[in-house]
Amino acid sequence: MQSQAQYVLRTVEERGVRFVQLWFTDVLGRHKAFHVTPAELEDALDQGMTFDGSAIDGFSRTSESDVLARPDLTTFQLLPWYEEGRGIARVFCDIVNIDGSPFSGCPRQQLRRVLDSAHDQGYAFYVAPEIEYFLFKDLVPGVSPEPLDRGSYFDLLPDDTASQLRRRTVLTLEEMGIGVEHAQHEDAPGQHEIDLRYTDALTMADTVMSVRHVVKELARQAGVAASFMPKPLAGVQGSGMHTHLSLWRDDQNAFIGDGPYGLSDVATKFIAGLLHHAPEITAITNQWVNSYKRLVPGVEAPVDVAWARHDAAALVRVPSVKPGRIDSTRIEYRSPDPAANPYLAFAVVLAAGLRGVNGDYELPAEGARVQRLPQSLAEAVSLMADSDLLLETLGEHQVEWFLRNKRAEWDAYREQVTPFELERYLPLL
Amino acid sequence: MTDVVLCIPSCEGPIRKAFDVTGVTPVVSATGRLNDIAALEPADGFAGAVINASAFPFTEAMNLCRQLRSRERSLGPVILLLDHYQLDDLTFREDLFDDFVVGPFDVSELATRLRHRLRRAGNESVAPRVEHGQLSMNLETYQATIAGRVMDLTYMEYELLRFLATNPHRVFTRETLLSRVWGYEYYGGARTVDVHVRRLRAKLGEEYAHLIATVRSVGYKFGESSEFDV
Numbered sequence: 001m002q003s004q005a006q007y008v009l010r011t012v013e014e015r016g017v018r019f020v021q022l023w024f025t026d027v028l029g030r031h032k033a034f035h036v037t038p039a040e041l042e043d044a045l046d047q048g049m050t051f052d053g054s055a056i057d058g059f060s061r062t063s064e065s066d067v068l069a070r071p072d073l074t075t076f077q078l079l080p081w082y083e084e085g086r087g088i089a090r091v092f093c094d095i096v097n098i099d100g101s102p103f104s105g106c107p108r109q110q111l112r113r114v115l116d117s118a119h120d121q122g123y124a125f126y127v128a129p130e131i132e133y134f135l136f137k138d139l140v141p142g143v144s145p146e147p148l149d150r151g152s153y154f155d156l157l158p159d160d161t162a163s164q165l166r167r168r169t170v171l172t173l174e175e176m177g178i179g180v181e182h183a184q185h186e187d188a189p190g191q192h193e194i195d196l197r198y199t200d201a202l203t204m205a206d207t208v209m210s211v212r213h214v215v216k217e218l219a220r221q222a223g224v225a226a227s228f229m230p231k232p233l234a235g236v237q238g239s240g241m242h243t244h245l246s247l248w249r250d251d252q253n254a255f256i257g258d259g260p261y262g263l264s265d266v267a268t269k270f271i272a273g274l275l276h277h278a279p280e281i282t283a284i285t286n287q288w289v290n291s292y293k294r295l296v297p298g299v300e301a302p303v304d305v306a307w308a309r310h311d312a313a314a315l316v317r318v319p320s321v322k323p324g325r326i327d328s329t330r331i332e333y334r335s336p337d338p339a340a341n342p343y344l345a346f347a348v349v350l351a352a353g354l355r356g357v358n359g360d361y362e363l364p365a366e367g368a369r370v371q372r373l374p375q376s377l378a379e380a381v382s383l384m385a386d387s388d389l390l391l392e393t394l395g396e397h398q399v400e401w402f403l404r405n406k407r408a409e410w411d412a413y414r415e416q417v418t419p420f421e422l423e424r425y426l427p428l429l
Numbered sequence: 430m431t432d433v434v435l436c437i438p439s440c441e442g443p444i445r446k447a448f449d450v451t452g453v454t455p456v457v458s459a460t461g462r463l464n465d466i467a468a469l470e471p472a473d474g475f476a477g478a479v480i481n482a483s484a485f486p487f488t489e490a491m492n493l494c495r496q497l498r499s500r501e502r503s504l505g506p507v508i509l510l511l512d513h514y515q516l517d518d519l520t521f522r523e524d525l526f527d528d529f530v531v532g533p534f535d536v537s538e539l540a541t542r543l544r545h546r547l548r549r550a551g552n553e554s555v556a557p558r559v560e561h562g563q564l565s566m567n568l569e570t571y572q573a574t575i576a577g578r579v580m581d582l583t584y585m586e587y588e589l590l591r592f593l594a595t596n597p598h599r600v601f602t603r604e605t606l607l608s609r610v611w612g613y614e615y616y617g618g619a620r621t622v623d624v625h626v627r628r629l630r631a632k633l634g635e636e637y638a639h640l641i642a643t644v645r646s647v648g649y650k651f652g653e654s655s656e657f658d659v
Contacts, residue, residue, distance in 0.1 A: 003495065003496070003498070003499030003584075004584045006499055006501070007571050007584045007587065008584070010570060010571045011571055011572070014570050014571070014572050015572075015579070015581075073584060074583060074584055074585055075583065076583055076584060077581065077583055078581040080581065124618040124620065126620065174631040174632075175581070175631070175632065176581075177582075177583065177586060177628030177629075177631055177632055178628070178631070179624075179627040179628065179631055197624075197627060198624075199624045200620070200621065200624070203624065248618055248620055250618075251603065251604070251618060251619040251620070
C-alpha cells in the first residue's frame with residue numbers, strides 16, 4: 001500500500017498533474033467525482049475524503065450522513081485526453097463509514113462482497129460486455145434526437161465524423177489500458193458498439209464507468225452527443241449490454257466440460273440459476289422506465305427466459321468457441337442495458353448464477369421458454385420486492401432505497417399523457 | 430563520521446561482532462514498522478540495513494524489504510541474513526536486497542560484505558534505470574518511456590513491466606508473475622496477469638506490443654524476440 005501511494009504521488013509530481021478526480025457511483029450507477037489538487041492528494045489518499053452522503057442518491061438516511069470516499073490506488077490513471085502539463089488523473093473510490101467499515105450503499109463494495117463469496121468457493125468471475133450506444137447531432141431533452149449517420153450493421157462508411165469518433169474512442173480506451181476486442185457500426189442509424197476484452201468483474205465495472213465517460217466526453221469534444229439510453233428511437237433496435245460470463249477455478253475455465261456445447265456441470269447449473277432468477281434481477285440489469293421499451297419482440301432483444309446456441313432473442317446464449325480457443329468457453333447474458341449500474345448488474349448476475357451452481361439447479365431444454373421477463377419497470381420492481389436473492393446480495397439498505405426510488409419513477413411516468421395516446425385516442429374517443 | 434546501520438530485529442552474537450570489527454554503529458529496531466524506524470534514524474540517515482530474514486517467516490521478511498525499499502528516504506544497501514533453505518526463495522526477488530549472507534554467520538564474511546557494500550553505496554549516485562531497446566524505466570521517478578513517449582501506467586502495470594524488463598528473455602508462468610509481482614490475493618486469480626499484459630501491450634502501442642511475448646501454454650516473456658522464437 002505504502003509504495004502504491006508513493007507511486008501515485010510521484011507520478012502526479014512528474015507528470016504535472018493539476019487535478020486528481022476521485023471517482024465513485026451512486027446506487028443508480030451515475031458517475032460522481034471529487035476534484036482534489038496535488039496538495040490535498042496525500043491527505044485524500046491517506047485518510048479518504050469526507051463528504052455528506054445524504055446529497056448522493058441512495059447513499060444515506062440523514063441520521064448517518066457523513067461518509068468517506070477512500071481511493072483504490074490500483075486504479076490510478078492519467079486521463080489521456082487532457083494536454084501534457086495540465087494533466088488530470090482519476091482514481092476509483094470505495095465508500096466507507098467514518099469508522100472505516102464498508103458503507104452499505106456503496107455499489108463497488110456490494111460487488112466486492114459477491115466476488116468475495118465466489119472467491120471463498122474457489123471461483124474468479126470474468127465478464128466481457130458489448131456496449132452499445134447512439135451518436136446524435138445534439139441532445140435536447142424532450143426532442144427526438146437526430147442520429148449522426150445513416151449507417152447500419154457493420155457498414156463501412158466513408159470517413160465521416162462518426163467513424164472517426166469511434167476510432168478515436170477506441171484508441172483513447174487503449175491508452176487507458178482498456179482492451180477493446182472490436183468496435184463496429186450497429187444495426188440502427190447512429191448506433192455503435194464497443195466490445196471489451198474480458199477482465200475480472202470489479203475491474204470491468206470500473207471499466208464500464210470509464211467507457212461511458214470517455215464515449216460521452218469525446219463526443220462532446222467533437223461537437224456531437226452520445227447516449228446510452230436503452231431505447232432512444234422508436235422503430236429501431238435499442239442499446240444493450242450483452243455480457244459474456246465465465247467462472248474460473250485454479251486457473252482453469254470452470255465452464256469447460258462434457259455437457260451440451262462443451263459446457264461443464266458448473267456452467268449448466270449457472271445458466272439454470274440465471275434463468276430461474278432472471279425476472280427478479282431485471283430491475284437491476286434494466287433499471288429505467290425506458291429499459292423495457294428495448295425488451296420487446298422482433299428487435300433481437302430478449303423477451304422470453306430461455307437459453308439457446310443461436311437464437312438472438314434468447315436470454316442466455318452459448319456462443320460457439322473457435323477451434324483451439326477452448327479457454328474462451330463462456331455464456332452470454334443478453335438482457336442488461338448500458339444504462340445499468342455495472343457494479344450492481346454484475347453482482348446480481350453472479351449471485352443468480354451461483355445460486356444455480358450451489359443449489360444444483362437443473363438446466364431446462366434448449367429453446368424452452370421457462371418464463372418471461374418483466375414487461376415494465378413496475379412489474380420488475382414488484383418482482384424485486386419479493387426477492388430474497390436481491391435482499392441477500394444488495395442488502396436491506398439498497399433494496400429499500402431502490403424500491404422507493406423506482407416506484408416514484410414509475411408513478412411519475414404513469415402521470416404522463418404520451419404522444420401515442422394523443423395520436424391514437426384524441427380523434428377517436 | 431561513523432556509518433550507522435539499521436539492524437532488524439536484533440544485533441547479537443556474530444552479527445554484533447561483525448559490526449564491532451568494521452567500526453559501524455548498529456541501531457536495532459525490533460520491528461519493521463516504518464514509524465519505529467524513522468524514530469531511530471540519525472539526522473544524516475542510515476548508511477545501510479542488515480535484516481535477519483531467518484528471524485521472520487520468509488514472506489514477511491520480503492514484505493519488510495519491499496516496504497523499506499518504498500521509503501521516501503533511502504536506507505542504503507540492504508543485506509539479508511538467511512538460512513540455507515531460504516535460498517531458493519530469493520529467485521526473482523533480487524531487486525529487494527543488495528547482498529546476503531547464509532547462516533551460520535561467519536564474523537569475517539559478514540564484516541567484509543558490510544564494509545564492501547557500504548563503500549560501493551557511497552560511490553553510486555546515478556538514478557537506477559532499466560533499459561531495454563526503446564523502453565526506459567526510471568526506478569526513482571517511476572516514469573517509463575517507450576521510444577521517448579511517456580507511458581501512463583497504473584501501479585500494477587508499472588510493477589509488472591519493471592519485473593519483466595528486469596528479467597528479459599526469461600519465460601515466466603502466470604503463477605510466478607502473480608506471486609512475484611502482486612504478492613497478494615486478487616479477484617482475478619492468475620488470469621489477472623493476462624489482463625494486465627493486455628493493458629500493457631495496449632499502452633506500449635502497436636509497434637512495441639510484441640515486447641511482451643506470449644509463450645503458448647506457459648506464460649510470458651519480455652524482450653525483442655529473435656526470428657527463431659515462436
